[in-house]
Amino acid sequence: MNPSRRIMVLGAGDLGRRVFHELAHTTRERHVQLVGRDEEVALRAANLTRFSALQRGFTPTVGHACTDLTDVARTAERIAAFAPDIVFLAASYQSWWVISTLEAAAFQRVYAANYGPWLPMHLVPVMKAMEAVRLSGTEALIVNAAYPDAVHPALAAVGLSPDIGIGNVANNVPGITAAAADELGRSTADVQVRLVAHHYVSHRLSRHGDSGPAAMGLGIRLDGRDVTAELDTAALLRRLPAQYRRTGGLAGQTMTAASALSVLEPLADGRDAVVHAPGVDGALGGCPVAIESGKFRVLLPDGMTDEQAHAINVSGQAQDGIREIRADGTVLFEPASMAVMTEELGYDCPEMRLSEAEDRAREIAERFAEYRTRTTT
Numbered sequence: 001m002n003p004s005r006r007i008m009v010l011g012a013g014d015l016g017r018r019v020f021h022e023l024a025h026t027t028r029e030r031h032v033q034l035v036g037r038d039e040e041v042a043l044r045a046a047n048l049t050r051f052s053a054l055q056r057g058f059t060p061t062v063g064h065a066c067t068d069l070t071d072v073a074r075t076a077e078r079i080a081a082f083a084p085d086i087v088f089l090a091a092s093y094q095s096w097w098v099i100s101t102l103e104a105a106a107f108q109r110v111y112a113a114n115y116g117p118w119l120p121m122h123l124v125p126v127m128k129a130m131e132a133v134r135l136s137g138t139e140a141l142i143v144n145a146a147y148p149d150a151v152h153p154a155l156a157a158v159g160l161s162p163d164i165g166i167g168n169v170a171n172n173v174p175g176i177t178a179a180a181a182d183e184l185g186r187s188t189a190d191v192q193v194r195l196v197a198h199h200y201v202s203h204r205l206s207r208h209g210d211s212g213p214a215a216m217g218l219g220i221r222l223d224g225r226d227v228t229a230e231l232d233t234a235a236l237l238r239r240l241p242a243q244y245r246r247t248g249g250l251a252g253q254t255m256t257a258a259s260a261l262s263v264l265e266p267l268a269d270g271r272d273a274v275v276h277a278p279g280v281d282g283a284l285g286g287c288p289v290a291i292e293s294g295k296f297r298v299l300l301p302d303g304m305t306d307e308q309a310h311a312i313n314v315s316g317q318a319q320d321g322i323r324e325i326r327a328d329g330t331v332l333f334e335p336a337s338m339a340v341m342t343e344e345l346g347y348d349c350p351e352m353r354l355s356e357a358e359d360r361a362r363e364i365a366e367r368f369a370e371y372r373t374r375t376t377t
């Protein structure tokens with residue numbers, strides 16, 4: 001396989017800019033383009049990346065472009081003009097951290113809804129981007145950051161799923177690897193972790209050190225031998241928010257960017273790798289995956305079947321606030337999660353067809369803006 005070298009980052013927010021920046025700091029020949037909706041933001045970010053790469057002796061080709069994802073034809077033109085090998089989607093109408101900018105008490109109340117009810121804020125920009133991908137005729141690999149655990153299975157129903165997601169299940173794997181290696185008295189290089197977990201569980205692990213009411217699957221190998229049964233894995237996970245705690249919030253998106261690069265760089269460089277990712281080939285939830293010649297092969301913990309892995313991810317999905325994603329892409333939300341949204345924002349959406357997602361995203365944005373005003377003292 002020829003190494004892919006042209007990478008388009010679509011979405012010039014915090015995560016998109018971080019990943020774009022890192023992709024340019026390399027001795028490999030790469031052409032990276034940052035695409036935002038604001039010319040000034042995209043130009044400045046691209047120049048910052050270009051100049052800091054030059055400062056360190058790297059000479060990547062760096063550029064920028066503009067589009068608004070709601071303009072599918074324009075986005076398709078941008079994609080066709082750049083002819084990327086890989087597109088990294090990092091756009092969202094409302095990133096996960098935005099609710100944390102509410103006043104503390106309001107944040108705590110809204111946080112109780114979990115992530116699922118906010119799905120339209122991630123699904124719609126990805127859907128628009130994928131419509132543009134199809135219209136452009138590109139055969140680029142599409143890698144997405146925005147809630148792939150649920151966005152991909154919903155969009156898979158209409159043939160619009162990105163190829164693979166990043167983050168979530170991946171974000172705790174280095175911490176678990178470090179904790180296991182320390183417990184075993186060995187180098188992290190000798191330890192391989194295989195984790196099956198939905199977004200809900202990955203979010204919980206770093207904060208509570210367990211998977212709560214959801215299931216998860218964890219396998220640990222030492223020198224290629226399964227040693228899971230020899231370890232107290234529950235005690236190990238409890239150390240994640242204790243001695244293995246890490247910086248969170250926006251600054252903590254360094255971890256997410258690293259998870260994104262763990263997928264993007266092997267694809268860009270034509271290398272095989274074993275990584276963790278959500279939404280692999282449109283699947284629900286997250287799991288370990290082998291990247292082999294640009295294709296993906298799910299690698300489960302020893303002894304786990306595909307059906308067991310799927311059931312684990314479905315249990316996490318329910319805790320995240322999504323009861324079911326139907327074969328036609330219709331999403332049914334968990335009443336308990338939605339009740340929080342109704343109580344706080346006045347938003348009620350028991351069921352959403354894909355064709356309704358745009359209106360739902362608009363409604364959430366309006367209600368959230370009103371809520372912020374109402375709860376700000």
Ligand SMILES: NC(=O)c1ccc[n+]([C@@H]2O[C@H](COP(=O)([O-])OP(=O)(O)OC[C@H]3O[C@@H](n4cnc5c(N)ncnc54)[C@H](OP(=O)(O)O)[C@@H]3O)[C@@H](O)[C@H]2O)c1
Pocket residue numbers: 011012013014015016036037038067068069070090091092093094095096097122125145146147148166167168171253256
């Ligand atoms: N998988 C993971 O582990 C993980 C971890 C962290 C974040 N994420 C997800 O990654 C995504 C990005 O997160 P972030 O923190 O970087 O968010 P962010 O800073 O808010 O960036 C989102 C970007 O999307 C852009 N955007 C919104 N609507 C657009 C449109 N119509 N056309 C073009 N661009 C548009 C925004 O543009 P403007 O700047 O012009 O508003 C913004 O630059 C979110 O879905 C977030 O939840 C995933």
